Amino acid sequence: MTMGGLWPRLRLKLLCWTSCPKGARLFPAVSAITLIIPGKGALGMMLEQVTRPALRYHGGKFRLAAWIIKFFPPHRVYVEPFGGGASLLLRKSRVYAEIYNDLDDELVNVFSVLRNRGDELLEALKLTPFARAEFDLSYEISTCPVEQARRTIVRSFMGFGSAAASGKRTGFRANSNRSHTTPAYDWKNYPDALPVIIERLRGVIVENRDAAEVIQQHDSEETLIYADPPYVLSTRSLRGGIKSYTAHTGYKYEMSDDEHRALAKLLHSVSGMVVLSGYSSKLYEHELYAKWERFEKQSMADGAKPRTEIVWINPACSEALHAASGLFGAYRG
Structure with missing residues (x-):
């Protein structure tokens, strides 16, 4: 079937959505349409984009997502073994199989x-006021999954910084002197x-497992793994540039240098394509990923501190991007 043969059917489907009688109940959101092309599988085309993150999460990549997604070659299976706030998953086009995983059971x-x-x-969230009492309550654990999810989200958006989502104690965001909208209006x-x-x-697929297990289970030549592990501890800093190895841990589960080495050994062994995020460090630059292609971009970290975010891509990812560049354009930028 040619693309020309698909458009009449697609147009009819869109007309059905847009010409319903006034007041008719539609789906809450139509986020994507899927074109089935023989021999090519499903090609997801986003109609309505996610415009804000589900959570304010430490190390979240929502603002960098458009840049990072440039390094995503065509793939059939997508895996986020360190899912966090799922910023990339929410902003990329849907594919055949997608797996979100994190060790933090609250995020899951x-x-x-x-x-x-x-x-x-x-x-429940519509009925939740922006109130200190709600913020204080959010640190108490609920046995109801819906209520616990509400509390995690409340903690994430009502707490200073981005570590509150992981259960770290922070202050209440009651400030009223921001140049843009207030946290309460947001x-x-x-x-x-x-x-x-x-x-x-x-x-x-939503998982709560060890990252290595998820990577190994879903690895294939058609798999894209976006690895965004906790930043190497030596790259952390407090306000003013003071190095901190323990005081500024924004994740519930951290990784030692040896655990980063174990992850690198696994990522070097997979059959799939890998995109890895992190900050510059001797461990990553000289020891673990020295032979991978490397790209960088300036970003603003917590407290509006400029940081250089780096993306490394493995040889399989580089080859796939080069092969697809004639169709999808250059990926450097």
């Missing part, structure tokens, strides 16, 4: 609830952004 609960009970969570608009996120997560 949030995305499981968004996927399976999103409407309940959305209603919170008011948050529920409006959720329907697209909920729809995007449907069909995603």
